[in-house]
Amino acid sequence: MSQEQQVLYEDQIQQLDQALSRIIREAEAKCALLVDKDGHLITRQGFTHTLDTTALAALLAGSFASTREIARLVGEPEFSVLFHQGKKDHIHISLIDEHAIMVVIFDDRTTIGMIRLYAKETGEALKNILSGTSENKKDELELNKDFSASAEAKLDDIFKE
Numbered sequence: 001m002s003q004e005q006q007v008l009y010e011d012q013i014q015q016l017d018q019a020l021s022r023i024i025r026e027a028e029a030k031c032a033l034l035v036d037k038d039g040h041l042i043t044r045q046g047f048t049h050t051l052d053t054t055a056l057a058a059l060l061a062g063s064f065a066s067t068r069e070i071a072r073l074v075g076e077p078e079f080s081v082l083f084h085q086g087k088k089d090h091i092h093i094s095l096i097d098e099h100a101i102m103v104v105i106f107d108d109r110t111t112i113g114m115i116r117l118y119a120k121e122t123g124e125a126l127k128n129i130l131s132g133t134s135e136n137k138k139d140e141l142e143l144n145k146d147f148s149a150s151a152e153a154k155l156d157d158i159f160k161e
């Protein structure tokens with residue numbers, strides 16, 4: 001099921017953390033997680049020390065996978081947002097791109113409307129940060145190709161003499 005591996009750099013993780021911290025602060029959420037579609041936790045912010053975030057990440061990715069199949073059965077390409085309402089805590093799950101899911105856990109201090117508003121903005125920011133990954137990867141590959149070609153040419157020069 002796993003597709004292409006995504007490499008994240010330290011500065012990208014910091015940017016992701018800042019975006020998640022912002023939604024927590026502005027929407028008055030309890031915590032936010034960024035999960036890949038395979039169920040691996042990418043990063044988290046907020047009040048998470050009482051949560052088993054590893055298990056939660058895997059279950060949320062599974063939930064999104066089953067919802068994708070439900071969408072297909074009713075003729076939709078995909079549902080991009082899920083919402084679970086509990087007595088005290090609620091979960092807003094949104095698809096960021098083809099690789100990632102953002103999860104925001106909140107309580108009655110805020111409303112679903114505020115969460116949806118900030119989730120949309122934050123989702124765009126996260127998508128931009130994550131899309132920089134593939135560009136960095138391409139740049140790195142080009143750099144490696146250039147280095148390999150240059151090293152090969154120098155080795156050829158050395159052994160021709």
